Structure formats: C-alpha cells, structure tokens
Amino acid sequence: MGECSEWFADKERRGLIAGACGQLEVATSAALATGPLSGAGYVAVVCHPHPQHGGTMDNKVASTLARTYRDLGVPVVRFNFRGVGQSEGQFADGVGELADLLAVIAWLQAELPGKRLLLAGFSFGSGVAAQAAQRLQSTVCHLVLVAPPVERYSYDQDKLLPCPALVIIGEQDELVDVPGVQRWVASLRSDCELITYADATHFFHGKLGLLKKDLASALEGALSA
Numbered sequence: 001m002g003e004c005s006e007w008f009a010d011k012e013r014r015g016l017i018a019g020a021c022g023q024l025e026v027a028t029s030a031a032l033a034t035g036p037l038s039g040a041g042y043v044a045v046v047c048h049p050h051p052q053h054g055g056t057m058d059n060k061v062a063s064t065l066a067r068t069y070r071d072l073g074v075p076v077v078r079f080n081f082r083g084v085g086q087s088e089g090q091f092a093d094g095v096g097e098l099a100d101l102l103a104v105i106a107w108l109q110a111e112l113p114g115k116r117l118l119l120a121g122f123s124f125g126s127g128v129a130a131q132a133a134q135r136l137q138s139t140v141c142h143l144v145l146v147a148p149p150v151e152r153y154s155y156d157q158d159k160l161l162p163c164p165a166l167v168i169i170g171e172q173d174e175l176v177d178v179p180g181v182q183r184w185v186a187s188l189r190s191d192c193e194l195i196t197y198a199d200a201t202h203f204f205h206g207k208l209g210l211l212k213k214d215l216a217s218a219l220e221g222a223l224s225a
Contacts (some may be wrong), residue, residue: 005111005112005142007028007111008028008029008030008031008075008111008112009030010028010030010138010190011028011029011030012027012028012029012030013027013028014026014027016156017084017103017104017107018103018140019082019087019088019089019099019100019103019104020089020096020099020100020102020103021082021088021089021096021099022087022088022089023086023087024079024080024082024087024088024100024103024104025057025076025080025084025086025087026057026078026079026080026084026104026107026168027057027066027072027074027077027078028076028077028078029066029069029075029076029077030068030070030074030075030201031047031068031070031072031073031074032071032072032073033073034073035070035071035072035074036072036073036220036224037072037073037074037219037220037223037224038072038073038114039073039075039225040073040074040116040223041114041115041116042115042116042117042118042141042144042223043074043075043076043077043108043112043115043116043117044066044074044075044076044077044117044118044119044120045076045077045078045079045101045104045105045108045117045118045119045120045129046062046065046066046069046075046076046077046078046120046121046122046125046127047062047079047081047097047101047119047120047121047124047125047126047128048078048080048081048084048121048124048125048180049062049082049122049123049125050123050124050205051081051082051083051084051091051097051124052073052091053124055081055084055123055125056080056084056085056117057078057079057084057085058078059122060203060204060208061080061122061147061203061204061211062122062125063078064084064204064208064211064212064215065120065122065144065146065215066078067212068212068215068216068219069118069219071096071216071222072152072216072219074118075087075112075115075193076096077104077108079101079104081096081100081128082096082097082098082100083117083128087100087188091164094124094128094131094153096120096134097124097128098128098131098135101128101129101132102132102135102136103119104130104216105132105136106198116141117136117139117140117141118140118141118142118143118144118223119132119133119140119142119143119144120143120144120145120146121144121145121146121148122146122147123148123149123175123176123202124144124149126144126145126146126147126148126149126155127148127149127152127153127154129143129144129145129157130143130145130148130153130154130155130156130161131153131154131155133161133162133163134156134157134161134162136162137162137212138163140160140162140163140168141163141164141223142164142165142219142222142223143161143162143163143164143165144164144165144166144168144215144219145165145166145167145168146167146168146169146201146211147168147169147173147175147176148167148169148171148176148181149175149176149177150176150180150181150184151176151177151180156184156188156190158189158191159187159188160188160189160190161188161190161191161192162190164190164191164192164193164221164222165190165192166190166192166193166194166195166215166218167185167192167193167194167195167220168191168194168195168196168197168211168214168215169181169182169194169195169196169197170196170197170199170200170201170204170207171196171197171198171199171200172198172199172200172201173200173201173202174201174202175202178200181195182196189206191219193222195214195215195218197210197211
C-alpha cells in the first residue's frame with residue numbers, strides 16, 4: 001500500500017491487526033503535511049506504560065509522544081499491548097509485549113514500506129521499545145525513552161544503544177530511580193541526550209505541554225541532520 005495506506009489517511013484511525021497471540025488494537029495518525037519533518041521518510045511507533053498498572057495507548061504521556069511525531073510530520077502508531085483494550089491475550093512479563101511491538105512494526109513496514117523507523121516508549125513501554133531496538137539494530141533510526149525504569153529492565157548491550165537516543169525524566173519521579181537513570185545515561189558509550197525537569201513527577205502532571213515542545217525541538221534537531 002505504501003504512501004496510499006488507508007490507515008494513515010485520517011487524523012486518527014483505530015482498528016485491529018494480527019498480533020503474535022491474537023488481534024492487537026492500534027491507533028494510527030496521519031502526518032501533519034506542514035510539519036518540519038514531513039516528507040523526510042520517517043514513521044514512529046509509541047509504546048504505553050505498564051498494562052498491569054492501568055497503562056494503555058491512551059495514556060496522556062503516550063498520547064503526547066504520538067502528537068509530537070504527528071505534528072512534526074511523521075505518521076505514527078500507538079497500540080495496546082496484549083490484554084489491554086481490545087487487544088487479545090494476557091500480560092506476558094515483557095516478553096510477549098516485545099513480540100507485540102515486533103508484530104506492529106512488521107505490519108507497519110508492510111503498510112508503509114521504505115520508511116525509516118522511530119521508536120518511543122513511556123516507563124514500561126520504554127523498556128519494550130529499547131529491547132526492540134536491540135533486536136532490530138540498524139532498522140531503528142532513533143529511540144525516545146521517557147521515565148525509563150533502567151533498574152528493572154535491560155536497555156543497552158555493553159553500554160551501547162543501537163541508535164541515537166533521547167531520555168526524558170522528571171527529577172521528582174516517584175516510581176523510577178532518577179539518580180540511576182542519570183548515571184546510566186552518563187555511562188553510555190553511544191549518542192544519548194538527556195532532558196530533565198526539576199519539578200516533574202512520573203506522569204509529568206502539568207508539564208506535558210513543555211515536554212511536547214522540548215521533545216519536538218530535540219527530534220527536529222536529531223532527525224534533520
């Protein structure tokens with residue numbers, strides 16, 4: 001279907017696609033034609049936070065990530081991990097959720113062949129996105145990790161990420177080891193930018209507008225080079 005994929009003809013479209021253990025619910029958004037990255041050949045996938053703690057693709061941070069890509073001119077997909085919303089299956093401790101993301105990516109590459117892949121995730125979803133980037137290596141062009149619980153999940157291999165990355169964390173995050181995240185970013189031997197907000201909590205209450213602005217600026221700089 002290429003550029004003519006009906007999935008990306010509207011501001012948002014929701015539906016079901018085939019996943020690793022049944023159907024997965026996805027939401028697609030067409031790229032803003034006037035966005036600064038419009039026509040640059042990118043496509044983005046956003047992963048939501050922990051399914052067993054209320055995480056869905058409609059989480060406010062995940063939705064903010066998706067809108068940022070869309071407004072930059074990048075078509076974007078959000079999806080519900082197995083067992084969330086209309087997605088079939090049950091929570092699988094990150095292993096099955098990685099399979100879900102890989103299924104979404106394979107479907108997306110068939111819908112929009114030739115596009116360069118961008119991955120993003122919030123909290124638990126950032127861990128899944130990072131693992132997918134490690135699995136796919138050069139297929140992924142850029143990675144956004146928001147409030148990554150680096151103390152709980154594997155993000156790098158020998159202090160290397162397979163692509164340039166951006167990490168965003170609130171210094172008042174009540175669920176993630178903030179000093180641990182900062183030490184991890186400092187220890188990386190690959191390109192990784194860190195954005196911190198002194199008074200932001202895990203869910204970035206009252207900071208989503210600023211997060212979107214800063215993320216857009218960082219992405220435009222990283223992806224226009």
